Amino acid sequence: MSTTTGTQRITLAKAINLGLRRALESDPKVLLMGEDIGALGGVFRVTDGLYKDFGSERVVDTPLAESGIIGTAIGLALRGYRSVCEIQFDGFIYPAFDQITTQLSRMHYRSQGRLSLPVVIRVPYGGGIGAIEHHSESPEVLFAHTAGLRVVSPSTPADAYVMIQQAVASPDPVLFFEPKGRYWDKGDVDLDAPLVDSTGETGLDRAVVVRPGTDLTLVGYGPTVGTCLKVADAAAAEGTSIEVIDLRTLSPLDAVTVAASVRRTGRCVVVHEAPVLYGTGAEVAARITEECFYHLQAPVLRVGGFHIPYPVSKLEHEYLPSLDRILDAVDRSLAY
Amino acid sequence: MSQTGPLTDSGLVQLLTPAGVRVEHPDYSPRIAHLDADALRGMYRDMVLVRRFDNEATALQRQGELGLWAQSLGQEAAQIGSGRALAPQDYVFPSYREHGVAHTRGVDLANLLRLFRGIDHGGWNPADHNFHLYTLVIGSHTLHATGYAMGVQRDGLVGTGDPERDMAVVAYFGDGATSQGDVNEALVFSAVNNAGLVLFCQNNQWAISESTTRQSRAPLADRGPGFGVPSVRVDGNDVLACYAVTAEALERARSGGGPTLIEAFTYRMGAHTTSDDPSRYRSSAEEEYWRQRDPIDRLRALLVAEGELSPEFETELDADSDALGERIRAAVHAMGRPATSSMFDHVYAGPNAIVDAERAWFQEYEASFLGGGEGAHR
Numbered sequence: 001m002s003t004t005t006g007t008q009r010i011t012l013a014k015a016i017n018l019g020l021r022r023a024l025e026s027d028p029k030v031l032l033m034g035e036d037i038g039a040l041g042g043v044f045r046v047t048d049g050l051y052k053d054f055g056s057e058r059v060v061d062t063p064l065a066e067s068g069i070i071g072t073a074i075g076l077a078l079r080g081y082r083s084v085c086e087i088q089f090d091g092f093i094y095p096a097f098d099q100i101t102t103q104l105s106r107m108h109y110r111s112q113g114r115l116s117l118p119v120v121i122r123v124p125y126g127g128g129i130g131a132i133e134h135h136s137e138s139p140e141v142l143f144a145h146t147a148g149l150r151v152v153s154p155s156t157p158a159d160a161y162v163m164i165q166q167a168v169a170s171p172d173p174v175l176f177f178e179p180k181g182r183y184w185d186k187g188d189v190d191l192d193a194p195l196v197d198s199t200g201e202t203g204l205d206r207a208v209v210v211r212p213g214t215d216l217t218l219v220g221y222g223p224t225v226g227t228c229l230k231v232a233d234a235a236a237a238e239g240t241s242i243e244v245i246d247l248r249t250l251s252p253l254d255a256v257t258v259a260a261s262v263r264r265t266g267r268c269v270v271v272h273e274a275p276v277l278y279g280t281g282a283e284v285a286a287r288i289t290e291e292c293f294y295h296l297q298a299p300v301l302r303v304g305g306f307h308i309p310y311p312v313s314k315l316e317h318e319y320l321p322s323l324d325r326i327l328d329a330v331d332r333s334l335a336y
Numbered sequence: 337m338s339q340t341g342p343l344t345d346s347g348l349v350q351l352l353t354p355a356g357v358r359v360e361h362p363d364y365s366p367r368i369a370h371l372d373a374d375a376l377r378g379m380y381r382d383m384v385l386v387r388r389f390d391n392e393a394t395a396l397q398r399q400g401e402l403g404l405w406a407q408s409l410g411q412e413a414a415q416i417g418s419g420r421a422l423a424p425q426d427y428v429f430p431s432y433r434e435h436g437v438a439h440t441r442g443v444d445l446a447n448l449l450r451l452f453r454g455i456d457h458g459g460w461n462p463a464d465h466n467f468h469l470y471t472l473v474i475g476s477h478t479l480h481a482t483g484y485a486m487g488v489q490r491d492g493l494v495g496t497g498d499p500e501r502d503m504a505v506v507a508y509f510g511d512g513a514t515s516q517g518d519v520n521e522a523l524v525f526s527a528v529n530n531a532g533l534v535l536f537c538q539n540n541q542w543a544i545s546e547s548t549t550r551q552s553r554a555p556l557a558d559r560g561p562g563f564g565v566p567s568v569r570v571d572g573n574d575v576l577a578c579y580a581v582t583a584e585a586l587e588r589a590r591s592g593g594g595p596t597l598i599e600a601f602t603y604r605m606g607a608h609t610t611s612d613d614p615s616r617y618r619s620s621a622e623e624e625y626w627r628q629r630d631p632i633d634r635l636r637a638l639l640v641a642e643g644e645l646s647p648e649f650e651t652e653l654d655a656d657s658d659a660l661g662e663r664i665r666a667a668v669h670a671m672g673r674p675a676t677s678s679m680f681d682h683v684y685a686g687p688n689a690i691v692d693a694e695r696a697w698f699q700e701y702e703a704s705f706l707g708g709g710e711g712a713h714r
Contacts (some may be wrong), residue, residue, distance in 0.1 A: 057490065063528060068479055068521035075483020078468070081490065095517070102473045103480070110457035111469060113682040147683050147691075171685035205689060252690045 007190045013046050015157035016122075018191065019164035020047065020084065024054050027082065030168060033060045033069055034086030034122075043088055044124055044183055066096035070121065074104055077117040082168060090125040091134030095139065097142070104173045105148035109314040112151045119173045120164075124180035125153075126223040126273050128320055130313045137310050138274035143175045144250040144283075151251040152204060153177035155225035157187035165195050166204045179223035207254040209261060213243035216267040216333055219258055219284060221247035224271045224321055231326045240334065250280055255287040262288050266297035267333045271321045275305040298336035342511070342548040342555050343541060347569045348601055348673060351576040356637025364580035371576070375646040379575050381653055383412040383632045386436045386475075387658040389445045390606075392664045393452070399612040401668050402452040408435045410573075410605030410619045413631030414538050416440060416713070417578025418506070418600070421586060425466065425503040427488075427682030429481040432470040434508045434536075441467040444658075446667035455674050457578060475516030478535065481507035482522045485531035485589070494532045504589035504660035506534040506582075512543025514559065515551045523563040523597070534582065535565070535597045538572060540604035545617040560597035572602030573631040676702070 004018065023030050032054075034045055038061035041048035051059040062069050063318045066087060073083035087093045094099075100121065107117050127136030131163065144151045150172050154160035160178070167174040196202050211232050220228040225246045232242040243261050247254065262268045268288055270281035281302035288300050303321040339345075350359050351368060370678070390408050397405040408415060415436025422428065422440065435448055443460050450459035451470060458469040471477035485505040488494060493503050513519050514537060526533045539556055541548050548556070560567025570581045578600055585596035601647055603626040607614050614623070639645040680695035 035686045063521070063524050065517075065524065067518055067600050068482075071476065071479025071518060071521065072483030072486060072525050075480040075485070076487045077483075078480060078485050079487025079491070081487050099472065099476060099479065099518075103471075103476050106457075108685050111462070111682075112456070112458060112465070113685070114458075114461050115469075116685045126590050150684075205687075252688050254689075256689075 005074060005191050007188055009186055009188050010157055011184050011186050012157045012160050012179070013044060013075060015161040015187075015189050016046050016164050016178065017048055017050070018330055020190075021050060021053075023084070023165050023168040024050065024058060027168075029081050029290065031058050031060060031076065031081055031083045032086070033062050033073055035062060035064055035069075035088050037086050042086060044180065046122070046178075046183075047086065057249055059321050061266060065208075066092060066094075066098050070096040070099040070104060070119070073119045074099065074117055074135045075106070077119050079116060082118045084120040084122060084168060086122045088124075089135045090137040090139055093121075093123055093139060100143065100149070100175075105146045108172070109148055117173050118168075120167045120176055121171075121174070122176045122178060124179045124183070124211060124260050126179050126181050127310060127316050128181040130224070130316075132313070133310070136313070136316065138272065138305065139249055140175070140177050141274060141279055144253070144280070148173070149251060150174045150204070150249070151177065151215050152249045153161050153179065153222035154248065155179065155182065155220075155246050157185070158189045158193070161189045161191070161203060162193050162195060163248070164213045166202045169195060169202075170204065171326040177222055181223050182226065185226065205249055205252050205254060207245050207247045207249065209256040209257070211242070211244040211245045213241040213265065215241045215264045215265055216269065216330060217243045217245060217261040218269050218271065218326070218330070219245045219247060220271040221250065221280070223273060227321065227323055227326065230270055230323050231330065234323065234327060240330070242330065249281070252285070253280075253304070255284065255291065258284060259288060259291045262296045263292050266295055268296075268300045269326065269329045269333055270300065270302050271326055272304045273320055275307055277307045279304055298333045301333050338479065342539070342552040344555060345601060347555065347557075348571040349568060349581055350571040350574050350576045351580060352574045352634055352638055354573070354634055356634050356641060358638065358685050361580075364378055364577065364584070365633055367580035367583045368576050371579070373639075373642070376635065377644065379416050379579075379650060380632070380645075381434070381656075382416045382420070382439060382637050383635065384653055385657060386412055386416065386439050386445075387632060388661055389439075389664060390435060392661045393449060394606070394610060396449070396665065397452070400414055402449060403454050404452050405610045406433045406608070407604075407606035408433050410626065410631065411538055411540055412436050413575035413635070414572040414578050414602045415576040415602040416581040418536055418598075421579050422506065423499070423503070423580040423586070425501070426586065427466045427468070427484060427503065427505045429468045429477040429484070429505070430470055431474075431477065431509050431513070432472055433510070434470075437508060438467060441465040443467055444593070446664050449664070449668055450671060451669060453671055455671055459694060475518040475522075476512040478507045478513070478519050478522035479525065481505050482526045482529070482531055482533055485526065485533040486529050488532060490527070494590060502590035504532050504534060504586045505551060506536055506586075508536050508538065510543065511537065511539040511541065511548045511551055511556060512546065513537070514556050523559070523565055523595070526595040527564045530594040532592070533595040534585040534589055535595060536582065537597065537599045538602055539599050540602050542604050542608065542614070542618070544608040544612060552581045555599065557599035566593050567596050567597035567599065569599045569601060572600030573629050575631060575635050602631070605630075607657060
């Protein structure tokens, strides 16, 4: 079980797997907990091989009870352990909602900083995989709305590898949303990538510009970043230069990076799979309006899910923010 | 009171009758054999002091000094008996009515009132007392206790045979909490992990206005075996029996024998909280029935019968109770309002740009008022 090094072309799922392996190796207090994460390796095989190499005391198959998983992870954290909990699917996180929002999020606050809960909750989320009900949801803003939690989501294998390790090292609880529709996307991953930069910063609280442009800022995270990049390609063919930002973190939200971009482009479209009503796009739009009102050439537009339960899979591609729907929003913004 | 269902008083371990007469029990009498007159007087003193504190807190709420108070009145035997069975290294997860247990863990009772006065969500450092903060969401902490016990297992502090090292974890909760999913999940998780946990349920018969008959058809202790968790019903107003059954459960937990469910059958003699009005849902006859079974009177009767309660001891205890009451009042009056900007503190353990920006904005806003500075506009 020697650690792999160098740069490899691997899937996002494998990147998380290797990041978890690295975390287990570097800190004996790190545990993995979840349903079917042991011998099976998780329903998406993200924990594949870890049970065999680290044993049942560190890669723990739990009873089928999400509140119990998070509640016991809290107790383990109070005893000095760092649990990484897998919630099998986005739509199954709700039994744990009470433990996450009333307990996990505020223990540090209510103890006046005496108690820290470094718990990571991994959540495969998002749609587009033809799944049945409750397997394609995007509940991330429910947690971003709760103070005391960090909410992050990688969009690439390279980010996933580093961010999962940073989440484990974080002194605060982290909701780690994994774009399950991108699990099998491949990318180059530097397996020796440092977790902090030369100034000691992780960058886990930062958005990044993943493609520079001059005419419009297109903001996505998790599963929509790849689509946004395709939109930028398509727009470039028509002579429009789009800057694409990967938010990476919803809590804290890095509005500074987005505002700096919009001050240059004057236009902004935000894209996510979650419903637009009270969504991340609404928060970004409000902040951009407050911070760069006089730079805006058009209102900030949102592309995302509708105010309906996630639809049946035969209709999900019409529900999800597709390349065409995003291009439509880009055109509407440019037409102002 | 011979009923069926969760309010039956049959099957209770009892070492002291309501009249204060000792009862022999083959399994549990040996567990209190070492408790001499000094130890019994100590428990009596604990119970009297905690009740005085509790009454003082109720008065302080009535006088507007506390926003709310949850009385422990009537549950002193369950709390002092179980609390005095703990070893220093054991770790306790209380609900929000465990003032007696807090006392046995060395928590300054005045600090319990910080939460109810609205100046602190906690009030003590859990690590100083191995006594976690109060939890207000019913039953949530039973899972934290289970996880903590799983951590203790991993730390190798169970079953070493060293009485100074082996530790147990105790979760206190009420009859209402037994309906919560979290309590049932705590039974599942502690059972399958063989966690060194004592699930101590004080069945005080009332979850605000709902009788235990609204939570269960069977005695609560009967639930344990279905989870594979040994369980015991104890007379919760008998401090000696509560001590004995807790000592047994702690020993099982520390030695690697896994969890135990204890149901201490007691009675909430007061209201749920100072906002409650029990006259709307229960009879004065019922309250009188339980007043006749007061846990403090019971131990007092034993000490008197055995000639172990001197007038000097009682005089001194009276004086100590009065002094405690005065100290609590003074402490509460001295608890100042926290700095306004402290509401932004400790939201995150690490830096957070959103909280930092909101704190900075708020401080600027406060400073903008004439005369400037914190709270100037109030």
